[in-house]
Amino acid sequence: MADEIAGIRHPYLSKSDIFDIKDLHSKNPFQQFNKWFEDASQSSNILEPNAMALATASNSGVPSVRMLLLKGFSEENGFVFYTNYESRKSKDLQANPQCSLMFYWEPLRRSVRIEGKAAKMSREASEKYFSSRPRDSQISAIVSKQGQVVNNREFLDKKHSSTVEQYGDKMPIEMPDYWGGFHIQPSVFEFWQGQSNRLHDRIMFRKLGSGEKKSGSAMVGENGWIIERLSP
Template sequence: MSIAHLRKDYQLASLSENEVAGDPFTQFATWFEQAMKAEVPELNAMSLSTVNGEGKPSSRIVLIKEFDQRGFSWFTNYDSRKGLELEQNPHAALLFFWSALERQVRIEGKIEKISVQENDTYFHSRPLGSRQSALASAQSQPIANREALEQKLVAVVDQYGDAPPRPEHWGGYRLVPELIEFWQGRSSRLHDRIVYHRLENGSWQVQRLQP
């Protein structure tokens, strides 16, 4: 079978603009909880797309760590490629794809950095190895080989033991959404797409989009 003929007909569920929550965060929480109950693998994994100062996009998978009425949050190295691109252009897009439920959620908005206190609280809740790696790795920078990276980790362990401090270049971002779209796969590619647009007064407009 050729790649062009790989396809799946989605039939698990439907999504109506008359049934979704009036608030997109409530709707996201409902879908996230359903994904948890369905034991969807890596349900907290999301694609993060950024654009640099030259207008060139890039994407990668990161893990969501919190969502609430303020937005969607994750943590990373501020000096990484994504961090530098967000510094140049503080707008980004997130994408969740839960294939087991035939669903995806697209989120677009502005980026803000999380507070120092929140950064410290989360950093010190991480497993020890993850905290040590945050100090050892100059994320996105070239290195000669794996051995050199592991030697950097050994140096961090020798210096800080089991109490590594949070490096200043490591912290969180929050995407404050302007658009959130919920996509439910349907048969014959007539998918359900319900989109929320944030209005100037902070309320949300709900619309159905054609597939």
């Protein structure tokens, strides 16, 4: 199988529409993301449109990436997810808040890559979300010491059973101190539309760095975003 990997190719059955700057739904990247997210949510072939990869790096630059679920987004708060604050991703983000997200909606031949800076959400906001979770998910947050080594599955099952017994059916479950949310405020969005001939369409929104000037071909979007087309 290893010798066959280089030859794996799956041409798209139908040609994607060309995606250019003039075809943007909005000159605001959050609104453009919302349009594509709605398209993905309405696709019967995409089970979890909010699934995303989160890439982090430790303070010494060691990278790590994992899949998780988006739990909200807005221009004010950025992109939101919740986790165990003692996990590797949380420790990475607290030491080095620069990170990247990737959404990939294969049936639509689209992806969105986001770069930004993460910060912890307020405890109040985290508690509000925690209280809305299904009860079994709340219990799992207490049971799981995310990323820590355990001897076997039986250990987790026993701990889960004892926690269920401890709280019963009605006892309120408080959010653990080691659990909560992060929000990522983007500085870069890249919208990718795949093409069968591999001349893929890539449109980038980015905030200009200090002292940086926009290129001659760049368009100025809303709220200071610069819009550029990238080579595949």
